[in-house]
Structures are given as structure tokens and as C-alpha cells.
Amino acid sequence: MHEAVPRRLALPILATLAACPGADPPFPPYEEPRAPAVRCPSAPVLVNGGTNPAPDPGATCVQAVRDSALPAVSASATHGWIDLGERTVGEVVPFPVPPGTASITVIEQVVDAAARMTIHFASGSTTQTFIEENAAVVAELRDPAGFLVFTDIRLGGPSDGSATPLFFESYAAVTGTLSYPNTSAALEVAASGVAAGDWTVRVGDYGYECALAGSPDPPAALAGFSCDPPGAGVTPFAQGRYRVFVLTRPAAPTGSAIPATGTLDVAFHLVDALAPGQLMPVDAASAPTHAATLRMVDAYAVLLSQAGLCLGTVTFLDAPDWARSRFGTGVSDADGSACGEFSQLLTLSVPGQRTLDLFLVPRIGSGSATLGIDGTIPGPATVNGTVASGAMVSAANLGAGTCPAAGGPVDVLRCGSDEVAYIAAHESGHYLGLYHLTEHDGRHWDPLTGTPSCRTSCSSAEVSPAACARSTTCGGGPNLMFWSFDPLVSRGYLTAEQGQVARTSPLVR
Numbered sequence: 085m086h087e088a089v090p091r092r093l094a095l096p097i098l099a100t101l102a103a104c105p106g107a108d109p110p111f112p113p114y115e116e117p118r119a120p121a122v123r124c125p126s127a128p129v130l131v132n133g134g135t136n137p138a139p140d141p142g143a144t145c146v147q148a149v150r151d152s153a154l155p156a157v158s159a160s161a162t163h164g165w166i167d168l169g170e171r172t173v174g175e176v177v178p179f180p181v182p183p184g185t186a187s188i189t190v191i192e193q194v195v196d197a198a199a200r201m202t203i204h205f206a207s208g209s210t211t212q213t214f215i216e217e218n219a220a221v222v223a224e225l226r227d228p229a230g231f232l233v234f235t236d237i238r239l240g241g242p243s244d245g246s247a248t249p250l251f252f253e254s255y256a257a258v259t260g261t262l263s264y265p266n267t268s269a270a271l272e273v274a275a276s277g278v279a280a281g282d283w284t285v286r287v288g289d290y291g292y293e294c295a296l297a298g299s300p301d302p303p304a305a306l307a308g309f310s311c312d313p314p315g316a317g318v319t320p321f322a323q324g325r326y327r328v329f330v331l332t333r334p335a336a337p338t339g340s341a342i343p344a345t346g347t348l349d350v351a352f353h354l355v356d357a358l359a360p361g362q363l364m365p366v367d368a369a370s371a372p373t374h375a376a377t378l379r380m381v382d383a384y385a386v387l388l389s390q391a392g393l394c395l396g397t398v399t400f401l402d403a404p405d406w407a408r409s410r411f412g413t414g415v416s417d418a419d420g421s422a423c424g425e426f427s428q429l430l431t432l433s434v435p436g437q438r439t440l441d442l443f444l445v446p447r448i449g450s451g452s453a454t455l456g457i458d459g460t461i462p463g464p465a466t467v468n469g470t471v472a473s474g475a476m477v478s479a480a481n482l483g484a485g486t487c488p489a490a491g492g493p494v495d496v497l498r499c500g501s502d503e504v505a506y507i508a509a510h511e512s513g514h515y516l517g518l519y520h521l522t523e524h525d526g527r528h529w530d531p532l533t534g535t536p537s538c539r540t541s542c543s544s545a546e547v548s549p550a551a552c553a554r555s556t557t558c559g560g561g562p563n564l565m566f567w568s569f570d571p572l573v574s575r576g577y578l579t580a581e582q583g584q585v586a587r588t589s590p591l592v593r
């Protein structure tokens with residue numbers, strides 16, 4: 085019951101540059117904050133993964149529950165995957181967090197729940213009515229002392245969640261992921277490790293919140309809300325069932341619990357039109373040695389190195405023919421539901437692989453300004469094959485333009501492969517848990533104090549990268565995680581805090 089934050093990287097709507105009041109000209113001395121890049125010990129290994137073996141599901145909407153690629157926690161493995169099994173919404177489930185833990189991630193996958201609901205919200209003399217897709221979202225998370233780290237039983241969220249223990253604004257159907265720590269306040273506390281002991285998660289979704297709102301004694305935070313009862317044959321709101329996982333990431337042996345560096349394995353899925361009529365210059369066989377993809381991986385690695393991340397194995401896969409005929413001439417981002425084209429494309433991420441899966445498509449939508457879109461923030465790391473397991477990247481400019489020589493700086497203005505790398509790195513940032521520094525409206529910010537914010541006063545309409553590159557109150561435009569892309573301003577910077585959040589992901593090894 086919250087406004088979802090867009091997970092898209094868009095082209096700026098305004099071609100003209102709006103001025104930051106009082107700062108034009110001259111600009112105040114201002115340097116956009118950025119973390120130094122890590123030096124990687126070796127170059128990534130590029131691999132031809134062949135054709136994706138995913139079978140054609142036909143007209144079915146794929147929503148299979150998938151396992152994690154991490155080892156299960158056992159007597160010999162203190163960290164990894166804890167399968168809490170199938171649970172009904174409202175259940176409070178304990179799970180152990182061992183000493184020496186850097187982060188915890190909770191994943192809910194729907195087994196059986198209402199797909200959507202009609203919600204009424206009464207405020208004063210007016211009542212708003214809207215139809216909402218159900219969202220798989222944890223209702224509550226508590227630490228071993230019983231402290232409420234996160235609750236979704238609330239109205240709206242903070243504009244700036246940096247002081248909250250856990251920030252979440254990425255509501256999505258079917259598969260939901262929550263990760264701790266992801267705010268400045270939590271990073272400070274968790275520097276010495278996540279509190280060990282029995283944590284608890286209250287399983288939830290929007291249906292559960294509907295059931296609470298309609299109960300005899302509803303929580304104050306849900307005052308004014310009511311939901312129409314589900315139709316005949318639809319699972320009652322109080323009986324939704326989810327498979328629940330917890331993933332724990334081990335702490336670094338010395339220093340801060342969050343490791344200073346890490347390695348990420350990536351899969352690039354080439355979703356090209358069927359022959360003849362291909363739109364991309366490469367396939368999985370040629371990609372490991374083709375100039376366009378070599379340059380793309382080079383630039384992608386440079387951008388991620390600012391988060392302390394090195395690339396391990398980079399696998400290229402051709403989409404199977406059925407998927408190429410379905411998605412290969414462009415994928416619409418108009419339908420954000422779990423059965424929409426985009427979510428169904430993500431189910432092609434190969435189950436059982438500990439990879440971040442990026443789907444390169446010839447174009448997104450039809451004339452849309454969207455360059456990339458991620459499943460959820462964060463993504464269900466290590467759980468591939470779900471409707472949220474990966475991100476889609478426009479490869480319209482792969483191989484176009486003039487690129488720097490190998491090892492040269494990223495040039496998103498002239499080099500098409502660098503632009504594709506930039507979009508891929510931005511969407512990867514979302515998958516690893518990073519929010520936009522400033523949303524398009526200039527009123528919502530990421531939960532990190534070290535990233536510059538940009539205010540509505542910086543721009544006359546939507547905040548643009550150019551309007552947000554001028555001062556400490558009009559900053560963030562050059563950062564990789566700014567909401568929109570402008571080749572003249574976007575630099576792909578990341579801050580130290582952003583790197584820390586990214587390295588809490590269970591995908592990072």
C-alpha cells in the first residue's frame with residue numbers, strides 16, 4: 085500500500101538545462117563525491133554459455149518457486165541459505181543469525197495468494213479507490229532483542245530513509261526481497277557485524293495488510309484503509325502462502341564486517357531477433373572475442389570497480405528460439421505485473437547459478453524513454469528463474485559509435501558499448517540494493533547520507549542530471565544511480581556507502 089519507486093533508467097525528458105537557483109553562473113566550487121576504484125587482481129573470464137536451455141512455457145505465466153544457489157546452512161556451513169519453508173502470512177518465523185555475519189536477506193516467493201485487490205482509502209470526506217497488484221513484502225523484521233528493524237504496517241515511507249534501520253520502497257508481485265543493512269544508520273551499526281541470535285520475520289503481503297485493515301481491531305497505521313473481499317475461488321487475504329528464504333553473508337575476518345572488496349559473476353543474455361533480421365552485432369559464440377562486447381565488459385568492470393567489485397566469470401547466453409521470437413524485436417515495459425513481458429523475460433535466468441543476469445534486448449517498449457529496468461531493489465540474489473531475477477538493458481547502441489582504445493576511460497557520449505555498459509551497471513546497482521539518489525520528482529532520496537541529494541528547487545520540472553550537478557544541494561547527477569541518464573553529465577560515480585551496500589549482496593563472493 086505504498087507508492088512504488090520506479091526501477092528504470094530513463095533518458096531526461098527535458099532537453100534544455102534548468103538552472104539551479106543562485107548557482108548559475110558561477111557554480112559554487114563543487115566536486116561530486118566518489119569512491120576510489122578497486123584494482124582487480126585479474127581480468128574477467130569471458131565464456132560462451134551457448135543457448136539457454138529454458139523450455140517454452142507456451143501461454144503459461146511462469147511463477148515457479150526457485151531455490152537459492154548458495155549452500156544450505158548446516159553443521160559445516162555457518163553461512164548461506166536457510167529455507168524457512170512454506171508459511172502463511174502473519175506467521176512469525178524465527179531464524180538464526182550466527183556471529184560474524186555481514187548482512188541478511190529475506191526472500192518471499194508466492195505459493196498461493198490473491199493476485200490483486202481493490203483498495204479504498206478514506207481520508208476526511210473523500211475516498212480513493214484503486215486496484216493494486218498484490219506485493220510480496222515482509223510485514224515485520226525484528227532483531228534478537230525484539231527491536232523492530234522493519235515494518236510494512238505503516239502509511240507511506242520516509243522521503244529520506246537514511247536514519248531508519250531498513251529502507252524498502254520496491255513493491256513487486258510474486259517475489260519480494262528485503263536486505264539489511266541498507267541505510268547509513270544501519271551501515272554504521274552493522275560495521276561490527278549484524279547482531280547474532282534469533283531474528284524473527286513476520287511473513288506478509290498486501291493481502292495480509294488488507295486482512296489486518298478489515299480486522300475488528302486494525303492497527304492505527306492502516307486507519308482509513310479497506311479492501312473488497314476477494315472473489316469466489318480466490319485465496320482469502322489472511323491465507324496467502326509464501327516460501328520464505330533467509331540468506332546470510334559472512335563478515336570479513338578483520339576490519340569492517342562488510343568486506344572491502346568482492347567478486348561478482350555475471351550472465352549476459354542476448355535476446356536478439358531470429359535470423360534473418362538480427363539486430364545485435366554479436367551472439368554467444370562471438371561475444372567473448374567481439375570488439376563490441378569486449379568494450380562493454382571493460383566499461384562495465386570499470387564502473388563496478390568503484391563499488392569495490394571485480395568481475396569473475398562473464399557468461400554470454402543466446403536466448404532460445406522461442407524467446408527470440410517472443411522478445412527479440414523489443415520488450416514492452418508497459419505491463420509491470422508478474423505476467424507482463426518484462427517479468428516473464430526475467431524467468432529465463434538460469435536456476436541454480438550464482439549470477440547477476442542482465443538481458444540485452446534490441447529495444448525497450450515502442451519509442452519509450454526507458455533504457456533499462458530492474459526486477460526489484462534489491463533483486464532476489466542467488467535465486468534465479470523468478471519474475472524478479474535480473475534486469476533488462478537496451479542494447480540498441482551496442483557496437484555503435486567510436487570507442488576508446490582498450491583500457492581507455494568510459495565514454496558514454498561517443499561509444500555505444502559504453503552506454504550499454506552504463507545502463508547494465510546502473511541496473512546491476514539496483515539488483516545489489518541501490519536506490520536512485522533522487523527520484524524524478526525531486527522529493528524522494530536514497531537512504532544514504534554520503535550521496536548528494538537534488539531538490540525540486542534545482543529544476544523547474546523533473547530533476548535532470550544537468551540540474552543536479554552544481555552544488556551540495558543540487559548534486560548527484562553524475563552518479564551511476566541517478567534516476568536518468570544524460571551522456572554529457574552521467575559519469576557513473578559511486579560513493580563508499582553505495583559500495584558497502586552493493587557488497588552486502590549474497591551474490592558477491
Ligand SMILES: [Zn+2]
Nearest residue numbers: 091092093567
Ligand atoms: Zn534506475
